[in-house]
Amino acid sequence: DQQVKQNSPSLSVQEGRISILNCDYTNSMFDYFLWYKKYPAEGPTFLISISSIKDKNEDGRFTVFLNKSAKHLSLHIVPSQPGDSAVYFCAAIPDSNYQLIWGAGTKLIIKP
Amino acid sequence: DTGVSQDPRHKITKRGQNVTFRCDPISEHNRLYWYRQTLGQGPEFLTYFQNEAQLEKSRLLSDRFSAERPKGSFSTLEIQRTEQGDSAMYLCASSTQETQYFGPGTRLLVL
Numbered sequence: 360d361q362q363v364k365q366n367s368p369s370l371s372v373q374e375g376r377i378s379i380l381n382c383d384y385t386n387s388m389f390d391y392f393l394w395y396k397k398y399p400a401e402g403p404t405f406l407i408s409i410s411s412i413k414d415k416n417e418d419g420r421f422t423v424f425l426n427k428s429a430k431h432l433s434l435h436i437v438p439s440q441p442g443d444s445a446v447y448f449c450a451a452i453p454d455s456n457y458q459l460i461w462g463a464g465t466k467l468i469i470k471p
Numbered sequence: 472d473t474g475v476s477q478d479p480r481h482k483i484t485k486r487g488q489n490v491t492f493r494c495d496p497i498s499e500h501n502r503l504y505w506y507r508q509t510l511g512q513g514p515e516f517l518t519y520f521q522n523e524a525q526l527e528k529s530r531l532l533s534d535r536f537s538a539e540r541p542k543g544s545f546s547t548l549e550i551q552r553t554e555q556g557d558s559a560m561y562l563c564a565s566s567t568q569e570t571q572y573f574g575p576g577t578r579l580l581v582l
Contacts, residue, residue, distance in 0.1 A: 363513075391569045402475075402562050402573035403514070448513050452569055457502065458527070459564075459571060461513025 362386045363451050365462035373470050378436040380465050382449030385430065389451040393459070394423060394434045397446045406447075407434070436467075444469045473497060475574035477563050483580045484553055491549045492577045496565030503546050504571060505538055506562040507531070514562055520546060553581045 364383045372378045380394075390411050395403035409416040409423045409432070416423050422435045436443055446466050450459040476495045484490050496503050501522050506514035517536070519527045522543040532538075535553075540546040550557055558581045564571040 393570065395573075400576075400578065402477075402564075402576045405570055405572060408570055450513070457504075457519055458516045459504075459506075459514070461515075463511065463513050 361463075362389075363449055363460050363462040365447075365449055365465045367465050368463070369466040369468065371468045371470060372439050374441060375438045378434075378439045378443065378467055378469070380434040380436075380447050380449075380467065382432045382434075382462055383430060384432075384451055386451070386453060386460075387430070388453045389460070391452040392423070392425060392432050393450045393452075394421075395448045395450060396443075397448060397464070403448060439467075439469045441469050441471060443467060475563055475565050475572055477561075477574040477577050479577055480575060481578050481580075483582065485582050486555060487552055489549065489551045490553060490579065491547055492561055492563075492579075494546045494548070494563030494565075494574060496544070496546070496563070497572060498544075500565035500567050500572075501543070502566045502571075503540055504564045504566075505546070505548050506564065508560045508562055508576075509558075517548075550579075553579075555581050557581050 393408040394406045397403045407418050407421045425432045446464045448464045449462040478493045503520040505517040508514040518538045520540040535551045538548045560576045562576045564573045
């Protein structure tokens with residue numbers, strides 16, 4: 360039973376345009392959400408996070424939106440750059456817990 | 472470099488052998504985590520330390536797996552009597568609060 364779902368295995372976006380990566384979750388006890396980026400043969404790199412008390416967090420080209428009623432979050436990257444090509448993972452932390460619960464990842468391909 | 476480091480980066484072993492991986496967390500981080508990742512999946516939680524205390528172990532962590540963090544700094548993960556199904560990327564992360572920072576991983580191949 361996947362508690363964190365990334366339903367798009369891959370996404371292709373033109374360089375300079377907006378990339379939107381989506382994530383859905385089922386557990387209303389999730390308290391904190393994170394996005395990680397992963398290149399092949401490397402560990403995940405932290406990008407941006409959001410607490411459940413907020414609905415938006417922005418850091419440079421990256422913005423995360425949280426819709427608690429829909430149990431949905433999204434990562435927006437604008438403008439997309441070739442170096443953004445990687446696998447993006449959504450992860451969640453339940454309240455009073457420490458484990459990261461991960462989605463399966465979305466492979467983002469930025470086309471020149 | 473002050474990030475999380477892991478050693479070795481790659482390990483090839485024969486089925487039945489024992490292997491040990493090391494993780495050095497970011498120095499001021501009191502929390503340390505081990506995860507396992509296979510192709511096409513997100514990482515799966517294995518175990519968690521707060522300082523030297525191992526506070527949680529996943530049911531994925533069979534009795535062939537043991538992890539230690541003896542002085543609350545570096546950690547080791549040992550797999551005894553390796554099986555082909557143990558082939559995966561083993562990731563270590565550390566944190567002070569919610570955000571976990573990952574090392575480069577150790578890729579294990581069991582032949």
